[in-house]
């Protein structure tokens with residue numbers, strides 16, 4: 001296994017260590033975010049339903065969610081340590097009002113499937129109903145996650161929603177795999193440990209909220225990077241480390257099934273979405289066909305969505321076929337194209353979320369003004385030049401592309417050196433570059449810049 005250097009930030013910045021250990025900052029931020037969540041839900045249900053008169057839409061889809069996606073790269077799953085959704089359940093926990101029911105085997109066994117079904121449903125509903133234009137539907141989504149997180153605490157005690165069901169958590173865990181930070185225990189220290197208090201807790205404090213424990217962390221998928229276990233560990237074993245962002249996916253090779261499922265779903269939804277927004281406008285056509293029937297809209301949107309997922313799945317399978325190596329002595333079987341596609345999938349999601357945030361930023365203050373009758377805010381607007389969109393999208397997509405090719409090279413010329421024929425390696429590169437070209441050409445359709453609009457330049461009209 002390749003070893004890379006990491007820097008323990010807790011050693012370098014003792015103040016950071018103290019902040020994580022005391023948990024006061026975490027509690028304050030969580031409370032503030034919980035307050036914001038309640039305001040958003042309230043504004044979504046009881047505020048104006050006209051999107052140009054309700055500020056909650058931009059807060060939710062333009063600031064909150066793009067901010068979370070951006071944080072994946074820098075701080076991994078740290079958002080989950082500050083997330084307000086489990087906060088209501090924590091209140092019940094504090095007063096001892098929680099059940100201790102054993103989690104049904106069905107849920108334990110199928111937690112990945114449950115989370116993936118929920119994630120697919122959310123992506124499907126989000127696009128087919130244009131949820132980001134509907135305050136009530138956006139509030140319903142927030143309420144659904146808040147309800148799920150609270151219900152699970154009431155039933156099972158700990159944050160079982162986060163462990164088993166939360167689709168956002170799965171996505172964040174997926175993104176955290178290419179984060180600059182990792183939270184890990186020092187296993188040399190843990191080997192001497194007798195208490196395992198990070199997982200089990202002490203007489204005064206309960207253990208890890210997601211029943212993991214620092215000594216159990218082997219990847220970035222599950223740990224919330226909340227730092228709660230620092231106060232439990234008697235040996236200062238947990239560390240927050242700065243690392244090479246692509247190290248984890250090269251090391252694990254996409255072995256974890258979360259990534260295997262998420263890559264086709266995420267990239268499929270991106271392709272369906274940018275095809276819709278740039279070329280085909282099928283959401284509008286579907287909405288016109290189905291008038292007010294939401295089920296009909298979702299049903300029809302399912303067709304391009306599933307076709308896009310199948311397309312990405314075929315790219316993954318084709319790439320696997322050419323790669324030819326599916327086994328690692330330590331990890332067992334894996335799908336080599338999953339880690340290769342990982343950086344591009346992340347870049348595509350980031351571009352989409354940031355584009356939405358920038359395209360709608362000009363109307364944030366006027367929207368608040370319209371909602372509360374403060375006409376002075378109507379003039380607090382600005383124009384975003386069209387070149388800004390490619391200036392955001394192209395560097396991010398290029399970094400994703402370079403990241404993907406780096407992962408491919410690391411595997412072909414690293415651990416599997418000599419096992420993959422040169423023609424196979426080049427074939428994967430060609431398939432990958434073709435896919436990347438499809439992405440760029442579709443994204444460019446949404447820019448009102450003729451010289452950058454690839455399909456327009458090729459005189460292709462759809």
Ligand code: SF4
Pocket residue numbers: 079080081083084085086149161162163166167168169170172
């Ligand atoms: S898993 Fe979901 S509910 Fe739990 S902390 Fe993360 S985002 Fe929040």
Ligand code: SF4
Pocket residue numbers: 185189190191193194195196197198199213214215232233234235236237238
């Ligand atoms: S992290 Fe601390 S409490 Fe947990 S096993 Fe290691 S030494 Fe023990």
Ligand code: SF4
Pocket residue numbers: 183198207208209210211212213214217222223224225226227228229230
């Ligand atoms: S292992 Fe530590 S940092 Fe990770 S979720 Fe558990 S308590 Fe939080």
